[in-house]
Amino acid sequence: MNSLVIFYLVCILELCHCGDSPSSEEIPKNSSESDCSDPVIVDLSYPDPYLFQIFDHNYNDNEIRLIAPHKDVVSSTVMVGDQLLWTAREGKKFEYSKIYLDAEGKFALIFVANDAPEDMEKNYFELKEGRWVSCPNTYLEVIKRLKIPVEKKGEITIRLEEREDTDILRVFDSYVLGANAIRHFPRPGYICKNVTYRGKSLWSAAEGTNEVCLSSAIYPNGESPLVLLATRGDGNMDCLCFERVGDYWNEISGGEFDEKVDAITGGDIDAADYR
Known part of the structure; x- marks a missing residue:
């Protein structure tokens, strides 16, 4: 069943935070790529608009950039500049990414959504000392820290x-x-x-x-x-x-x-x- 509601609760509303996830660590390099034919690489810093949809918006006081493949485009590898962020395990693929921006409009937190529910928590990455690291236990704190409250209009x-x-x-x-x-x-x-x-x-x-x-x-x-x-x-x-x-x-x-x-x-x- 296509559980968009549960996925929405976890990924969009940021309600789920499992306490037994491993502590923050350097990003693991998954060993195998998706078996989808002709997968493309997405560089979140400069996504190709012919291959990927790009939408900036504000959600609950967070500035967010949503990047998702166009229909029929398959991606299995996510880069940020010259750093490998994530690769799909066998049979899986990249669905979309939510990028949380800081007050200067720079990338501060990245979520990568794929079709593997067991990967949910470890697919959050925080920028630390110039490198992206997994932050399964702290991403909610980072999201709160990145909020930019504005006066009610x-x-x-x-x-x-x-x-x-x-x-x-x-x-x-x-x-x-x-x-x-x-x-x-x-x-x-x-x-x-x-x-x-x-x-x-x-x-x-x-x-x-x-x-x-x-x-x-x-x-x-x-x-x-x-x-x-x-x-x-x-x-x-x-x-x-x-x-x-x-x-x-x-x-x-x-x-x-x-x-x-x-x-x-x-x-x-x-x-x-x-x-």
Whole structure:
């Protein structure tokens, strides 16, 4: 099953942190490459825009660069300049990378996503003394340290039908984990208290709470699109899943969402064991 919800919780919301992971160490060089035909190398410093999608956005006060292969592009080796960062084990491949930037816009933390759930924690790398090192036990601390809080500018509504960037909303169409999705991220200083589609509300922050929607992803599916929302409230972060049925939006479980995305994509990504 294509568990995009669990993957989203772990990789996008940064909720999972296993305490029994090994301590930070020099990056291991995995011994074997993916068996996919004609894999290409991605240099995160200078990704080829003809082969890779590149999206800059702000998420939960972190400046992030998302790099992912275009559809039908296979990559098994990740470089940062002249340093080998990661190579795929046999039968695995590079799915995307999230790069956390510091206040000067320089790379400070890198996450490499592949289709191997057991590799999740060790795929975070921090820059130390000019070299990238694995940081499975400390990446959450690094993410917090890299946050760049800004003064609140106002509250906004995410309108899922919007397809273009605005002054208050970052919008881009991406192909990640075998599925196309239009993603929305409030610009720095703006907080989302309401999410709508063609004038009808899917989600609103509860009255008198500090709930906000951090991002949304809408997966086109004819007249029945699927939506995944990342929310935060009282220090807790969560994902909410919705399906449009006729003129109404129904909240569905993560398992139902996975099955419906599988039906759209053909189940290209088997990530049921991501935790």
